Amino acid sequence: DTGVSQNPRHKITKRGQNVTFRCDPISEHNRLYWYRQTLGQGPEFLTYFQNEAQLEKSRLLSDRFSAERPKGSFSTLEIQRTEQGDSAMYLCASSLRSANTDTQYFGPGTRLTVL
Amino acid sequence: AQSVTQLDSQVPVFEEAPVELRCNYSSSVSVYLFWYVQYPNQGLQLLLKYLSGSTLVESINGFEAEFNKSQTSFHLRKPSVHISDTAEYFCAVLNTNAGKSTFGDGTTLTVKP
Numbered sequence: 001d002t003g004v005s006q007n008p009r010h011k012i013t014k015r016g017q018n019v020t021f022r023c024d025p026i027s028e029h030n031r032l033y034w035y036r037q038t039l040g041q042g043p044e045f046l047t048y049f050q051n052e053a054q055l056e057k058s059r060l061l062s063d064r065f066s067a068e069r070p071k072g073s074f075s076t077l078e079i080q081r082t083e084q085g086d087s088a089m090y091l092c093a094s095s096l097r098s099a100n101t102d103t104q105y106f107g108p109g110t111r112l113t114v115l
Numbered sequence: 116a117q118s119v120t121q122l123d124s125q126v127p128v129f130e131e132a133p134v135e136l137r138c139n140y141s142s143s144v145s146v147y148l149f150w151y152v153q154y155p156n157q158g159l160q161l162l163l164k165y166l167s168g169s170t171l172v173e174s175i176n177g178f179e180a181e182f183n184k185s186q187t188s189f190h191l192r193k194p195s196v197h198i199s200d201t202a203e204y205f206c207a208v209l210n211t212n213a214g215k216s217t218f219g220d221g222t223t224l225t226v227k228p
Contacts, residue, residue, distance in 0.1 A: 004158075031214060042119075042205050042218030043159070055214060091158055101166055102147065102209060104216060106159040 004107035006092050012113045013082055020078045021110045025094030032075050033104060034067055035091040036060065043091055049075060050097065082114045117142035117208050121219035129227050130198055136191040136222045138206035146208040148189040149216070150180055153203045162204070165189065176200075201226045 005024045013019050025032045031050050035043035046065070047057045051072040061067075064082075069075040079086055089111050093104040122137040140146065147166050151159040163174040170182040180191045189206060203223050207216045 006158075033215065040220070042207075042220050043216075045215040045217070048214045050214070058215075093159075097214075102211075102214070103149070103161065103164055103166075104209075105161060106151070108158040111156070 004092055004094050004105055006090075006107040006110050008110060009108060010111050010113075012115065014115050015084060016081055018078065018080045019082060019112065020076055021090055021092075021112075022074060022076050023092030023094075023107060024074045025092070026096075026105060027073075029094035029096045029105075030072070031095045031097050031102070031104075032069055033093040033095070034075070034077050035093065037089040037091055037109070038087075046077075079112075082112075084114045087112055087114045117144075117146065117210060117217050119206050119208055119217055119219035121204075121206055121222050123222050124220065125223045125225070127225045127227060128196055131195045133194050134192065134196050134200075134224065136204050136206075136224065138189045138191065138219060140187050140189065140206070140208045142187075142208060142210065145211050147211060148180075148182055149207040149209065150174075150178070150189070150191050151205045151207060151218075153205065153221075159205060162191075196224070196226045198226050198228060200224060 033048040034046040037043045049069040064080045067077045089109045091109045093106045095104045118141045120139045149164045150162040165182045173179045203221045206219045209216045
């Protein structure tokens with residue numbers, strides 16, 4: 001299966017620690033997205049890349065959050081000085097942007113618990 | 116700006132009954148429309164999508180949705196549900212000129228025997 005993969009699947013950390021998540025998109029996809037999902041809500045957009053360029057960041061993405069996609073392939077999402085409010089499922093998606101479609105395919109997510 | 120409203124947060128139905136999950140959207144530009152399904156502790160799986168052309172789209176497991184531009188709706192239907200259809204369903208819109216999707220808050224479909 002060559003779908004979107006995310007690691008780790010679960011992360012438990014103490015408040016104030018830094019955490020980093022990795023996303024590997026579908027290989028030919030040029031766009032990569034990060035979303036955050038809390039219980040009982042739909043995914044909320046955080047940021048997205050086209051190749052290695054970060055094209056948009058949500059206001060939800062505070063200064064403690066940073067995302068990279070250095071070679072236009074995998075991406076990392078880092079959260080510094082984690083807070084309990086950061087506890088959520090972090091979802092990655094990828095797509096192949098073309099003239100008439102931009103369908104996003106999601107990975108299994110990384111569930112973050114901040115104690 | 117765009118927004119998505121899923122009108123029912125929970126829909127309980129009996130097995131083999133028909134079901135409709137309602138989705139309305141608001142956008143000032145043209146959009147693509149999607150339905151995703153999410154099983155517990157998993158990511159989102161694409162169920163079906165409307166990009167252009169026929170306003171009625173179907174999935175491989177019997178779901179269908181109809182794009183209604185005048186009513187800005189994209190309701191999901193299935194004529195006969197199974198226990199295995201129990202899951203969370205999300206409606207999403209994508210600005211055809213932008214990257215991010217906007218999701219509704221989801222509808223929990225519970226199919227009872």
